[in-house]
Amino acid sequence: MNRLPVASVLFACTLSACTTTLHADSILVPVGGDIQAAIDLMGDGDTVQLEPGTYPLTGTLNTDGKALTLIGETGVLGQPVSVIDGQGMHRIIECLNGEGPGTVFENLFVRNGRSSAMYIVDSSPTLNNCVFSNNQTDGTGGVAIIQGGNVRFTDCRFIGNLGNLGGALQNDFEAETILVNCMFEGNRALVSAAGSGGAIHNTRGAKLVATDCSFIENRARLGGAIHNFEGTDVLLTNCTFTGNHAELDGGTIRNIQCEVTMDGCTITGNSTKGDSSAIDSFESIVALTDTIICDNTMEQIIGGYTDGGGNCIREFCGQCDCPADFDGNGQVDGNDLTLLLSEWGSCGATRCLADLTDDGLVDGRDLTRLLSAWGECD
Numbered sequence: 001m002n003r004l005p006v007a008s009v010l011f012a013c014t015l016s017a018c019t020t021t022l023h024a025d026s027i028l029v030p031v032g033g034d035i036q037a038a039i040d041l042m043g044d045g046d047t048v049q050l051e052p053g054t055y056p057l058t059g060t061l062n063t064d065g066k067a068l069t070l071i072g073e074t075g076v077l078g079q080p081v082s083v084i085d086g087q088g089m090h091r092i093i094e095c096l097n098g099e100g101p102g103t104v105f106e107n108l109f110v111r112n113g114r115s116s117a118m119y120i121v122d123s124s125p126t127l128n129n130c131v132f133s134n135n136q137t138d139g140t141g142g143v144a145i146i147q148g149g150n151v152r153f154t155d156c157r158f159i160g161n162l163g164n165l166g167g168a169l170q171n172d173f174e175a176e177t178i179l180v181n182c183m184f185e186g187n188r189a190l191v192s193a194a195g196s197g198g199a200i201h202n203t204r205g206a207k208l209v210a211t212d213c214s215f216i217e218n219r220a221r222l223g224g225a226i227h228n229f230e231g232t233d234v235l236l237t238n239c240t241f242t243g244n245h246a247e248l249d250g251g252t253i254r255n256i257q258c259e260v261t262m263d264g265c266t267i268t269g270n271s272t273k274g275d276s277s278a279i280d281s282f283e284s285i286v287a288l289t290d291t292i293i294c295d296n297t298m299e300q301i302i303g304g305y306t307d308g309g310g311n312c313i314r315e316f317c318g319q320c321d322c323p324a325d326f327d328g329n330g331q332v333d334g335n336d337l338t339l340l341l342s343e344w345g346s347c348g349a350t351r352c353l354a355d356l357t358d359d360g361l362v363d364g365r366d367l368t369r370l371l372s373a374w375g376e377c378d
Contacts, residue, residue: 029055035070035084036061042068044102050082057084060091063125067102074107080131086113092135095123101152105130110143116163118144120151120175129155136162138191140201141170150176158184158199164191166201167218171208171232179210189220189227190247196220196254197227198244205231210239215252217243223254224270228284232258241267251277251296255284255303262286263308267293268317276302288313292320301351307358315353322377324370326353332373340370 025046029038031053038048044067052073061084063070072082086092092113095103103125110117113135130153132143142163144151156179158168167187171177184199198218202208208226213236215225224244228234239262241252251272253260260281267278277296279286281303289308293300294317301313312320316328324332326339340354343362347355356366 031055039063039066039068039070042066044068047071050084050108052081054083054085057086057090057092060094062094062096063099063103065097065099065103067100069104069106070108071104072107072109074129078129080107080109080129082107083109083111085111086117086135088112089114091115091119092117094118095120095125095149097123099123099125101126101150104128109133111135113143115139116141116143116145116170117161120144120146120149122148124150124152127151127153127156131157131159132161132168133157133159134161138164140165140172141168142166142187143168145170145172146175146177146206147173148175150178152178152180153182154180156182158182158187160186162188162191163201164189164195165203165227166197167199167220169200170197171200171202171206172204174205174207176207177209179208179213181212182210183214183216184218184225185214185216187218189223193221196222196229198224198246200226201229202227202232202234202258203229205233207233209235209237211237213239215239215241215244217245219245219247221247223250223280224252224272226253228253228255228258228260230257234258234260236260236262236265238264240265242269244270246272246274246277248272249274249276250280251298253279255279255281255286257283259285260287261289262291263289265291267291268295271297275299279303279305281305292317294320313351318377322373323356324373325377331376332370333375336370340366 027038028049047069050072075081106128109131111133116137117135136142142161161168167189187199189195198220218225224246251270270277277298278293278300286305290310293313318328326336343352343354347360354362356369
């Protein structure tokens with residue numbers, strides 16, 4: 001691969017001449033160099049390489065529909081060490097011209113963006129091993145506003161970003177966003193009383209597919225980690241949610257008129273000042289399989305769901321290994337028997353803690369299971 005420093009290229013000719021005559025495979029932008037000038041010089045299949053260090057921006061980068069790669073360097077642990085800094089004044093990247101998966105952003109530390117770090121419209125870029133930190137907006141999506149297209153984030157981290165609808169991401173207008181092995185930590189959607197989705201806000205037919213992702217200590221008015229609204233379709237597989245908080249409803253996830261499927265997920269240690277610290281749903285279709293929901297404050301789940309099997313939804317996580325230990329004291333004893341007898345009969349519209357068979361009744365079958373587990377929990 002040929003690599004030319006952008007400074008030496010611009011020394012030889014004017015920018016307008018170079019964009020029409022130079023076709024290098026790769027171009028190196030030194031710290032302090034002009035990243036946009038390098039992007040303007042390159043074409044499809046080319047690479048813009050950044051050095052370790054900080055690149056303060058004086059304007060927004062635009063890839064102009066090109067299938068090129070903007071790549072930084074990594075440290076000894078694989079972390080991005082090429083920093084693109086919006087200085088709290090500029091949006092950092094825009095993809096507005098039909099960029100496809102061949103437009104790649106990799107090994108970049110993107111920070112201090114204003115009015116969202118990224119704006120993606122009807123485009124489908126690929127983002128690998130990027131960190132997004134301290135980006136903010138008074139509107140939607142502290143890190144990215146995604147409207148249409150199919151965007152893929154792999155091995156990315158979203159830390160300490162601020163927005164109103166989506167502290168990190170806002171998926172809108174039938175956007176399809178894929179997240180693989182990503183982490184969302186300390187993001188906030190608290191700009192106004194309507195702040196929703198501490199990490200992610202999905203709306204208007206958007207689709208989210210997240211696999212092996214973690215959501216840690218995100219906060220919002222509604223939906224501490226994720227807020228799903230109005231026709232969205234969400235699939236969460238092997239994801240964990242810990243320490244998220246909602247000032248109002250849905251400490252972890254809030255769903256309104258949408259479809260959500262969770263498989264192999266864990267929701268623990270989340271909280272709310274309102275209804276449901278785990279999942280709060282209204283007019284939504286929710287399906288749970290092999291999912292653990294426990295040790296959250298308030299109600300674990302509000303709204304119906306389809307039980308695909310293998311779930312543990314309990315007040316205390318210890319009950320997942322010892323379901324009849326209703327008070328979580330490490331043993332099945334008289335206290336648990338008393339609670340079971342107090343709930344005897346039909347559970348009605350609510351879930352009974354003592355319904356060990358999950359059939360909507362507390363009856364002899366539940367009593368048999370409790371007595372068979374009598375004593376210290378294993």
